[in-house]
Structures are given as structure tokens and as C-alpha cells.
Amino acid sequence: MKWLILIFGILSNVFASVLIKVAMMPPRKMPSLKDPWSLITNIPLWSGLFLYGMAFILYAAALRFFPLHVAHPILTSGAIAGVALLSVVMFKETLTLMTVAGILLIIAGVVLISVSHQ
Numbered sequence: 001m002k003w004l005i006l007i008f009g010i011l012s013n014v015f016a017s018v019l020i021k022v023a024m025m026p027p028r029k030m031p032s033l034k035d036p037w038s039l040i041t042n043i044p045l046w047s048g049l050f051l052y053g054m055a056f057i058l059y060a061a062a063l064r065f066f067p068l069h070v071a072h073p074i075l076t077s078g079a080i081a082g083v084a085l086l087s088v089v090m091f092k093e094t095l096t097l098m099t100v101a102g103i104l105l106i107i108a109g110v111v112l113i114s115v116s117h118q
Helices: 002-023 036-040 043-062 068-091 097-117
Strands: none
Touching (some): 002 043, 002 068, 043 068
């Protein structure tokens, strides 16, 4: 169960980031006080904010089961890897060899931190 909380926390964070990116892309406009309707009707923005809230709640729940020095790196690195992969799929962003190497090093570091905890 505790691992599901972490996984859902990561997924909430990843999809929140993707939705915020979608919310800022044309044809949508950057929300402003001059055009409050663009803020009110920006469904991807509100969905992303909701998912960030869920990610925070799941992170807090994960802290009941994991030490902070384990939960935070797992959630953060999972989000980094997930956003990098989804940005390639959804937005056709490039994923360089250096980026892949960086993600693998981050994951390796988090695995070492997590294993040393157990």
C-alpha cells in the first residue's frame, strides 16, 4: 500500500506538470487580470492545480510510511523521469543522451538511498 501511495503521488505530479504545460499553450492565453475569463475557463490549468494538490496530499501520506530522506527523493526523481518521458511523447520535445544518462544517474542514486534505508 505504501508503494502505491508513492506511485500515485508521482503520477499526480507528472500529469499536473503536463496539464500546466497544456494550459499555457496556444490557443489558450496566459491567464491575466485583464482577462479573468481565460483563467476561469482554462480547464487544463485547474486540472493541473488539482493534481498538484493530490500529489501534495499523497506526499504527506507517504511521509507516514517512509522517512523524509527516502520519500522525497523517490517522489522527486520519479516526477523528473516521468515528465521527461511524457514531454517527448506529448510535446515532441527532444530527449538527449545526456538527459537519459542524468535520469538514470538520479534513479540509481535514489535506489541506493532507498536500499540503504532498509
